Amino acid sequence: MSSLRGEHAVVTGAGRGIGSAIARALASQGAKVSLLGRTRDSLDKLAAELNTSTTTCVAVADVTDGSAVQAAFARVREQFGPVTILVNNAGQARSAPLLSGDDSLWDEMLAVNLGGVYRCIRCALPDMVQAGRGRIVNIASVAGLTGYAYVTAYCAAKHGVIGLTRSLAMELARKNITVNAVCPGYSDTDMVRDAVANIQAKTGRDEAAARAALTSHNPQGRLITPEEVAQTVLWLCGASAGSITGQSIAVAGGEVM
Numbered sequence: 551m552s553s554l555r556g557e558h559a560v561v562t563g564a565g566r567g568i569g570s571a572i573a574r575a576l577a578s579q580g581a582k583v584s585l586l587g588r589t590r591d592s593l594d595k596l597a598a599e600l601n602t603s604t605t606t607c608v609a610v611a612d613v614t615d616g617s618a619v620q621a622a623f624a625r626v627r628e629q630f631g632p633v634t635i636l637v638n639n640a641g642q643a644r645s646a647p648l649l650s651g652d653d654s655l656w657d658e659m660l661a662v663n664l665g666g667v668y669r670c671i672r673c674a675l676p677d678m679v680q681a682g683r684g685r686i687v688n689i690a691s692v693a694g695l696t697g698y699a700y701v702t703a704y705c706a707a708k709h710g711v712i713g714l715t716r717s718l719a720m721e722l723a724r725k726n727i728t729v730n731a732v733c734p735g736y737s738d739t740d741m742v743r744d745a746v747a748n749i750q751a752k753t754g755r756d757e758a759a760a761r762a763a764l765t766s767h768n769p770q771g772r773l774i775t776p777e778e779v780a781q782t783v784l785w786l787c788g789a790s791a792g793s794i795t796g797q798s799i800a801v802a803g804g805e806v807m
C-alpha cells in the first residue's frame with residue numbers, strides 16, 4: 551500500500567471521470583497527489599475525500615493558459631516539493647464533420663488535448679531532471695492510434711500526443727524518466743454521456759441504440775471503466791515499469807491491435 555510513498559504526482563483534469571480514478575489510485579499507493587483542473591468545486595470535493603488517507607492539494611488552471619499552468623505548478627511545488635509523476639489527463643472531445651466545424655473547434659481541440667500536454671510537461675520536467683527520476687503518463691485515446699469519423703481535430707491531437715510521447719521518451723531514455731501514453735477506448739464518463747446525447751440529437755436514436763453504437767467498437771461489447779485506465783497508469787508509475795517507455799498502451803477490450 552505504499553509503493554509510491556515519497557512521490558509527488560500531478561494529475562490534470564482530476565475533478566471527474568478518468569482523472570479522478572487516477573488520482574484515487576495514486577493516492578492509494580501513498581503518493582502525494584496534486585489535483586489540477588478548471589473547476590475548483592469538483593477538485594475540492596475529491597481532495598476532501600482523499601485527505602482522509604493521504605495528502606492532497608488543489609490547483610486551479612485551464613491547461614490552455616500557459617501562465618495559469620505555470621502558476622499552478624509553482625503552487626503545488628511549494629506545497630509538496632518537486633514533481634516526480636505527471637499524468638496528463640485533461641481533455642475534451644468535440645465532434646463535427648470537417649467542413650461543418652469552424653476554425654475554433656480545430657484550435658481548441660489542439661490547444662487542450664495536445665498543447666495542454668506540452669505545457670504541463672514543460673513545467674514538470676525540470677523537477678524530474680533535477681531529481682534524476684520521473685514518470686510522465688499521457689492519457690491519449692484509441693483515437694490516437696486509428697481514425698474515427700467526425701472527430702478529425704480530436705484524432706489529430708491525440709495522434710500528436712503519441713508522437714510527442716515517442717519522441718520525448720527517446721530524449722529522456724538515459725535520464726531515468728519514462729514517458730508513455732495510455733489509450734482508452736470508449737469509457738464510462740461524462741465524455742461518453744455527452745457523445746451519446748449528441749448521437750441521439752443528430753440521429754433520433756434512443757439512448758440504448760446510441761450507446762450501442764459506441765460499445766460496438768469494443769470487441770468486448772462494453773465501456774471501459776475509469777478504474778481500468780487508472781490501474782494501467784498506476785503500473786506505469788511504479789518501479790517495476792522502469793523499462794517501459796515510449797509505449798502507447800490501449801485499454802480498449804481489443805479494439806486496436
Ligand code: NAP
Pocket residue numbers: 562563564565566567568569586587588589592611612613614638639640641642643662689690691692733734735736737738739740741742
Ligand atoms: P471527462 O469526464 O469529460 O473529464 C474531463 C476532465 O478534463 C475534466 O476534469 C475537465 O475539467 C478537464 N478539462 C477539460 N478541459 C480542460 C482544460 N482546458 N483545462 C483543464 N482541465 C480541463 O472526460 P474523461 O472521459 O474522464 O477523459 C479524460 C481523458 O481521457 C481525456 O484526455 C480524454 O480525451 C481521454 N479519453 C476518454 C475516453 C472516453 O471515452 N471517456 C476515451 C479515450 C480517451 P472540468 O470538470 O473543469 O470540465
